[in-house]
Amino acid sequence: xxxxxxxxxxxxxxxxxxxxxxxxxxxxxxxxxxxxxxxxxxxxxxxxxxxxxxxxxxxxxxxxxxxxxxxxxxxxxxxxxxxxxxxxxxxxxxxxxxxxxxxxxxxxxxxxxxxxxxxxxxxxxxxx
Numbered sequence: 001x002x003x004x005x006x007x008x009x010x011x012x013x014x015x016x017x018x019x020x021x022x023x024x025x026x027x028x029x030x031x032x033x034x035x036x037x038x039x040x041x042x043x044x045x046x047x048x049x050x051x052x053x054x055x056x057x058x059x060x061x062x063x064x065x066x067x068x069x070x071x072x073x074x075x076x077x078x079x080x081x082x083x084x085x086x087x088x089x090x091x092x093x094x095x096x097x098x099x100x101x102x103x104x105x106x107x108x109x110x111x112x113x114x115x116x117x118x119x120x121x122x123x124x125x126x127x128x
Contacts (some may be wrong), residue, residue, distance in 0.1 A: 013084035021055045027083040034080045
């Protein structure tokens with residue numbers, strides 16, 4: 001079981017690099033740093049502000065589940081993606097059982113994320 005330190009009420013969650021997150025953690029993207037071309041490409045792949053992801057493994061490559069797809073990132077790219085712990089995770093034990101509860105935010109998500117959200121709303125449940 002992963003224990004999180006208590007945060008004072010009214011403080012913003014601490015952002016940290018994706019490369020430092022523990023495997024299995026449910027996270028929310030805070031920001032993506034880097035050159036504009038690279039940031040745009042990451043946004044197209046689903047790495048946009050407030051999108052949720054799960055870190056599946058790390059090493060030479062960091063593998064994440066974002067917008068229903070597994071994406072491998074180099075260590076340097078994972079270092080430039082700042083994340084926070086997902087608010088849905090507070091008080092929960094981390095693990096693969098939470099992988100199915102990912103959401104994206106239509107206002108800021110990619111085209112794929114918006115389609116996935118629409119599918120979920122129409123079906124009244126989870127896709128996949």
